[in-house]
Amino acid sequence: MKTTTTGPMSGRKAQAARNDQVILDAARTVFVADPGAPISAVAERAGVGISALYRRYASKDDLLRKLCSDGLKIYIAEAEAALSDEGDPWEAFTVFMRRVVDADVHSLTINLAGTFTPDEDLYRESTHASELAERVFGRAVQAGVLRPGLDVADMSMIFEQLAAVHLGDEERTAQIRHRYLALMLDALHLTSAPSLPGPPPSAEEITRRWSGG
Known part of the structure; x- marks a missing residue:
């Protein structure tokens, strides 16, 4: 019988999308209040490690462009x-x-x-x-x-x-x-x-x- 990994993959993708939205929501709050804030402030507000943030956005410029x-x-x-x-x-x-x-x-x-x-x-x-x-x-x-x-x-x-x-x-x-x-x-x-x-x-x-x- 053929098995499929569609379910687990969809779950991981959904979680990744949720994590990304948490980061974007945090970035919006942080940078609207202070565009000069460091990207570490976004990671702190989002409750993620700075390395997890950089995996999605390589720089502050990338995040601001988004x-x-x-x-x-x-x-x-x-x-x-x-x-x-x-x-x-x-x-x-x-x-x-x-x-x-x-x-x-x-x-x-x-x-x-x-x-x-x-x-x-x-x-x-x-x-x-x-x-x-x-x-x-x-x-x-x-x-x-x-x-x-x-x-x-x-x-x-x-x-x-x-x-x-x-x-x-x-x-x-x-x-x-x-x-x-x-x-x-x-x-x-x-x-x-x-x-x-x-x-x-x-x-x-x-x-x-x-x-x-």
């Missing part, structure tokens, strides 16, 4: 969901904004920028995310649901400002972020509002942080 890539993938998925929503344009736009804030995407992307060296895969993901953001923003503009004078870069700055809110307690942090997102969305929806002071951030101002500038 976190950033995960954040970009979430952003891409939410942008694609917004673009596939054929309902009310303003509702699709606000749902996109809320979901990105809830996922804390910018704590894993912009807030970590300049602390590690991106690779080509990450640049491709970032470019794709930017293209989708342009489309989400452009559709809202075409529908006439945004105040005049806005630029897609304004979305990025709003996300960044909200991601900077950390009150220690996750539930309270989420409440405060939603409070100020609601105020910001009201301001974005003032289609008869006067022009905003000054120009929006330039592409160079948004991207320079990736080189540590």
Whole structure:
């Protein structure tokens, strides 16, 4: 009778996946709080030996790239969901904004920028995310649901400002972020509002942080 090792292998793979997720969760907590923290702090929080961590991620840069890539993938998925929503344009736009804030995407992307060296895969993901953001923003503009004078870069700055809110307690942090997102969305929806002071951030101002500038 032929035997199979599929079951035990699946079990080991499942355990490895769980261990990897524990490390990633620990890394997210540690590096969002302090991007300059040593990788040993991640191992300590995850409850694994430093050698076990290095078997999965050869360096701190590898771990930070993984976190950033995960954040970009979430952003891409939410942008694609917004673009596939054929309902009310303003509702699709606000749902996109809320979901990105809830996922804390910018704590894993912009807030970590300049602390590690991106690779080509990450640049491709970032470019794709930017293209989708342009489309989400452009559709809202075409529908006439945004105040005049806005630029897609304004979305990025709003996300960044909200991601900077950390009150220690996750539930309270989420409440405060939603409070100020609601105020910001009201301001974005003032289609008869006067022009905003000054120009929006330039592409160079948004991207320079990736080189540590």
